[in-house]
Amino acid sequence: MDPHCVWTYSNYRLISDLKDEFEDEFDFEILPGGMWMDKHGIRGGKAIKDFLLPDIIRLNEFSDAGISKAYIDLIQDSTYLLKSDIASQAIVAVKTLFPERSFEFAHSLMRKQFEEGSRYDIEKTYIE
Helix, strand or coil: CCCCCHHHHHCHHHHHHHHHHHCCCCCCCCCCCCCCCHHHCEECCHHHHHHHHHHHHHHHHHCCCCCCHHHHHHHHCCCCEECCHHHHHHHHHHHHHCHHHHHHHHHHHHHHHHHHCCCCCCCHHHHC
């Protein structure tokens, strides 16, 4: 999963329901990664907003994801470098220390970005 992926975030409820229903039969594990790692981050701006907006509209229509205007404002911010590695590393750290909380943490982290417009590149996002 990619912490920046609107599709991953929008499908959390489905994944969580499957995990709850089949947790006695299968081992579920978060495997974070990302499209935008290291120097391959994407700078916020009009281009990335125009690329993601059709998906955001569609996902908000058929899911309860609630991808917000705050997120759309965030991805238009040219000072924001969308990179998956920092958030992925945080998810791996929680998964290593508290494996039973990894799904909850990953969803909480993505909710901060997609609903509240929090940035993955500042420490405050991970502390709250």
